[in-house]
Amino acid sequence: LMLLVQPLNFLGFVYREIKQSLVDMEKMFELLFVGREIDDSPSARTLEVRDAAIEFKDVDFGYEGNRQILHKVSFRVEPGTKVAIVGPSGAGKSTISRILFRFYDVNAGRVTIDGQDIRDVTQASLRAAIGIVPQDTVLFNDTIRYNIAYGRPGASDAEIEEAARLASIDTFIERLPDGFDTIVGERGLKLSGGEKQRVAIARTILKGPQILLFDEATSALDSKTEKEIQASLSEVSQNRTTLVIAHRLSTVVDADEILVLDGGRIVERGTHTHLLEMQGQYAEMWARQQEAATYQEKLEQALT
Ligand code: ATP
Numbered sequence: 001l002m003l004l005v006q007p008l009n010f011l012g013f014v015y016r017e018i019k020q021s022l023v024d025m026e027k028m029f030e031l032l033f034v035g036r037e038i039d040d041s042p043s044a045r046t047l048e049v050r051d052a053a054i055e056f057k058d059v060d061f062g063y064e065g066n067r068q069i070l071h072k073v074s075f076r077v078e079p080g081t082k083v084a085i086v087g088p089s090g091a092g093k094s095t096i097s098r099i100l101f102r103f104y105d106v107n108a109g110r111v112t113i114d115g116q117d118i119r120d121v122t123q124a125s126l127r128a129a130i131g132i133v134p135q136d137t138v139l140f141n142d143t144i145r146y147n148i149a150y151g152r153p154g155a156s157d158a159e160i161e162e163a164a165r166l167a168s169i170d171t172f173i174e175r176l177p178d179g180f181d182t183i184v185g186e187r188g189l190k191l192s193g194g195e196k197q198r199v200a201i202a203r204t205i206l207k208g209p210q211i212l213l214f215d216e217a218t219s220a221l222d223s224k225t226e227k228e229i230q231a232s233l234s235e236v237s238q239n240r241t242t243l244v245i246a247h248r249l250s251t252v253v254d255a256d257e258i259l260v261l262d263g264g265r266i267v268e269r270g271t272h273t274h275l276l277e278m279q280g281q282y283a284e285m286w287a288r289q290q291e292a293a294t295y296q297e298k299l300e301q302a303l304t
Contacts, residue, residue: 038105040122047121049129050114051079052210052241054100058109061092061099061264069095070264072109075257082242084252086285087261093245094135096261097213100243102126113211131209131240133233135217136193137200141185144173144199151203159206167202167232169195193217194225201232212242216251223297226250249282249289258282 054077061070069092077083085093098104099111102118111118118126131151139147148163149155155163160180164170172195176182182189184199191199197217204212214233230251233244246252253272260268260275260282268280275282 038102038123041120044120044122045116047113047116047118047125047129049210052129053077053079053114054211054241054243055112056096056099056109057112059099059106059111060108061095061104061106063095063104068107068264070099070106073261073264073266074109075259075266075269077241077243078256079241080239081256082237082244082254083257083259084244084246084255085259085261086246086249086252086282087259087267091261092264093261094215095264097132097215097243097245100213101130101132129209130211130213131204131207131236133197133200133204133212133214133236135215137196139185139191139196139199141187142183143178143181144176144184145180147184147199148202148206151206152208155206160202163202163205166205166235167198168228168235169198169202169232172198192225194222194229197229198232201229201236205236210240212237212240213245214242215245216247222300223293249286250293260285 056073056075059070059073060068061073062068073092073096075083085096087093095104099106100118102123105119113121113126113129140150145157145160148160151163152159157180161170164173164180173180173182176189184191194217214237226248233251234254237244244251244255252258255272257269258272258275259266260280262281268275268278268282270278276286277283
C-alpha cells in the first residue's frame with residue numbers, strides 16, 4: 001500500500017505546487033492586464049519621455065453604456081511635480097489612474113505625455129515609463145528579495161537592499177527570521193497592507209520610472225505606518241512627475257496642486273493652503289479628517 005500512497009502523495013504535492021504557480025501567474029496577469037481590451041494601433045510608436053509632463057485635456061469617460069464617469073477633466077502635471085486627486089468614494093479618482101495607464105481609452109478629449117497622445121504609443125513603452133504603486137500589491141510566494149527585484153529583474157543584492165532602505169522597509173526585513181530570504185505571500189509570511197505597499201514602493205524605486213502613479217490604499221493605517229509610507233513616498237517621488245490618488249489628506253499637503261473630484265468633475269483645485277482658504281469642500285474634508293486623526297491617535301495611545 002505504501003508503494004501506492006507515496007507516489008500519490010507526491011502527485012498531490014506536485015498538483016498543489018502547480019496550482020499555486022497558476023494562482024501566482026493569474027495574479028500577475030491581473031496586475032498587468034486588468035481590463036486590457038485595448039490593442040496598440042498599427043502605427044503605434046515608442047513613447048519618448050523627455051521631461052515627463054502629463055496632460056489630461058477635456059477628458060470624458062464612461063466604462064459602459066451611457067453612464068458617464070468623468071466630465072471634461074483637464075489638468076497638467078508639470079515635470080517633476082506632484083498632483084494629488086482627492087474626493088469622495090466613487091468620484092472617479094482611480095478611473096483617472098486607469099486611463100493614464102491605458103487600461104481604458106477616453107471617450108472624448110485626450111491624454112498626453114510630453115505632447116504624445118497615449119493612444120498613439122505602444123503600451124509597452126507607456127507602461128515602462130510609469131511606475132505604479134497600486135492600492136493592493138500582489139506578492140509572489142517567493143522571497144522578499146525576489147518580490148522587490150521584480151521591479152527590475154537582474155538587480156544586484158546591493159541595489160535591492162538600497163531600494164528597501166529608501167522605502168523604509170529595511171528595518172522590518174532585517175528583523176524577519178531569514179531577512180531578505182524570508183518567503184512571503186499567501187503561503188509564506190503574510191504582510192500587512194502597509195508593509196506590502198512599502199514593498200511596492202521599493203519595487204518602483206528599483207524600476208526607476210520617470211512617472212509615478214500612487215494609488216493610496218483605502219484601508220485605514222495606524223499613524224506610525226502612515227508616516228512611514230509617507231516618508232518612502234516622498235523619497236520615491238522626488239524629481240519624478242507624480243500623480244497621487246489619495247484617500248487621506250495628510251498625504252497631499254505638500255502636493256503642488258490638489259484636484260478635488262466630485263461626481264467625475266473637478267470642483268476645486270489649488271494648493272493645500274489655497275484650498276483651506278477657499279473654505280469649500282476640501283476645507284470641510286480636511287476638518288473632518290483632522291477630527292478623525294485626533295480621535296485615532298488618542299485611541300492608539302489608550303491601547304499602548
Ligand atoms: P474610491 O475612493 O472608493 O476608490 P474612486 O473615486 O477611485 O473611489 P472609481 O473607482 O474611479 O472611484 O469609480 C468611479 C465610478 O466608476 C464608480 O461609480 C464605480 O462604480 C464606477 N466603476 C469603477 N470601475 C468600474 C468598472 N470596471 N466597470 C464599471 N464601472 C466602474
